[in-house]
Amino acid sequence: MLELASNAVVTGLLLGGIYAVASLGLTIAFGLLQVPNVAHPTFVVLGAYCAYFGNLVGLDPVLAGALFAPAFYAAGMLFYEAYFICFERRGRGDTLQSFTFFFGVALVLEVVLILAVGVDLRSVGAGYIGKSLTLGAVTMPYRLIIPFVIGSTVGAGMWAFLTRTHTGLAIRAVAHDDRALRIVALDPARIKRHAFGIAMMTAAFAGAALIVLNPVDPFIGGEYIGRTFAIVVLAGMGSVPGTLVAGAIIGLMESLVVTFVGASWAPGVSFTVLLATLAVRPSGIFGIAR
Amino acid sequence: MSSWRFGFGALAVVAAGAALPHLVSNSYVFYAGFITLQYVIVATAWNILGGYAGYVNFGAGAFVGLGIYSAVFLFKAIAAPLWLQVLGAAAAGGLLGLGMGYLTLRIQGVFFSIATLALTIVLNTIVVNWSFIGGARGATVLAPAPVWFPSIVSYVFFATLVLAVITVAVARWIERSWVWRGLAALRANEQAAECCGTPTLKLKLFAATVSGALIATAGAPYPYYASYVEPGSAFGLTIALNALAMPLIGGTRSWIGPVIGALLLSSIEQAATVTIPTEVNLLIVGLVLIGFVVAAPDGLLGLFARRQNQGARA
């Protein structure tokens, strides 16, 4: 029983790492920039497929993810530019319209994936997949450890970037008050564009982590939508450390539910957490209570 | 259109619907008609919260599924007749809308939309784990058609027609009342609306409840229509997408917009299903949706109104 529980806990925490990295892009886009990018999980799936194709030509999937990262960064900037031109600049920043825009993009991307690569599950091959590490009573498959490492590294890197570099501080400032930024002659639009590029870049890494963890098909994005938003809200809008903690919490709860209640109930966990957060403390763990 | 004319027109439509099963023997008419009317209900009801108030519900599929399974539950538990199933579905949908609204609309509207994103998966999870209403295996619902109707499908068609008329009437009533103005004001600027005396929270909750209840009723006749229900088909992504697309294409300001959008989308999709695979269908709807949101945010009605204004000035 104890062995079961300790394995469930460890699995949950490791899962939390990948949930967190999948949500990081949303923390930046939605939490900091107020852009409701519901298409983010679908971009993570796209990242997974990019890692898959890299793997087909012999690359390690994580390496493939890293190689695609610059392309995702550029794509993110373009995507933000399109959103900016269509919505923010016109002033009619209607929530309905911008939400619908991203929802449409998510759908189109998912269907394009279906048409391009089909609905079969795809997985990657690497030396460490299939092997596990055993410490005492706990067995950790490497396909869980590696994504966790990716997640923590990207998360730590993001935190360092946002707190130590000029651009990072500018991004956090623009989230706070972009009028003040204009006064010190920084262009908020440019900063937001780079921030969005970075958010999209995390999708490349998250995608690689995702496909190492489990085989993917184009529909997995749907599973992650609820999770990632629940994490971003639980974390406190825009908080990177919060994202890592919230990811761990959700991963842990899902793992415990799967182990002790039943796998078919797992999809409901993140939604329950989301509702509970909104009911009790909408500002999240690390957010400022209004 | 004055209320008298509308009422008369509504009665005429209902009467025609009652007579149709005796005039037409080709049951395809009723199958296709049911789908189209379901679209009309979902689009019009969704628009009450989405178009009038500006709060996006991504979970229309969940509400329809809730309606479907409320009907299944009542049928299996107490052999309820269709009208009671509809009431049950409306109650369930209304409660869900109210609950979600109460939790999220007091904070920020964005959270309402986020919560609805996950709704479909959650309700799916609940149904899959509940064997009384069929679980993952599905449920069979077989009932004989009442006396006047030659087939169950024509009965379902008529019932859905009545529901569609009711939904449109409710939307129209809201639109012609102070409620619409209050919703439009809070959509434009909530704080300013409050400072003008608009009870924004009450109006938001009202819209969420009515919208949820009516969307759910669109699902209630479905078990009779299909005879067999399982979670995969009940909670569909297509409905969620269409619920957004139809009002955006037709126009969100008035009840006429969603109806136009529903008629258009439904006919095109039904014509296309024969020739195009589902995925391409979804792709096209998605692209059209993006196109409208970017280029014609007020939908076809908006484009039409703009052209009229330009004509008047010339």
Place this chain on the structure above:
Amino acid sequence: MSEPVLSVRGVRKRFDTLIAVADVDLDVGRGEKLGIIGPNGSGKTTLINCITGVLRPERGRIIFEGVDVSRMPTYRRARAGIARSFQIPRPFVGMSVVENLLVPLDYVESKEEGIARAHAILASVGLQSRAGDPAESLSHLELRKLELARALAAAPRLLIADEVMAGLSEPEIDEMLDILFELNALGVTIIMIEHIMHAITRFSERLVCMETGRIIANGKPQDVARDPEVRRVYFGK
């Protein structure tokens, strides 16, 4: 001296560590023209938000016409007779100019009377020619007039005009002042927040100056303008 129409008693509003309004006491007499001045960030708008109910202070009470409205939601206070216009105009886009005025009128009159009254108010501010036009098509001055017209629609007894004249030219400022003088002559109490000194000193019977959440001067406009504390706040030592 009759009872004040508005009493602010010991109101304190905090944002995290910043105390935006610090234990403010203020009385406004019936039919008075009160002006509030102070540098940006002094707490003027926060105070207004507390009075209208948009923000809830941690401490203190707001009493309007003898009734403690501190716990009332904003829309109830609006219906009780407190109206405000916003610093940056917030028109209801998606509706016509006259429909904008119908929103507050919905809670006061029947629809037919409402429409008549809306047109009358639009005429009094000079917007009658734009009645059917969409709100988003208005010019800057027209938007400010709409903002004011909408605040006046439901016949408020207290009007809070928050920087109503920002960005207007001299003749436009005079136009706005005329509207406000006429309104006050009809018995409406007006609180004006403004940075345009000559306008606010011309308009106000009494002037109040705020700085970092406190009232530092309260008296006749000429006296307040000469007050050394006020001069320090605006011009430095």
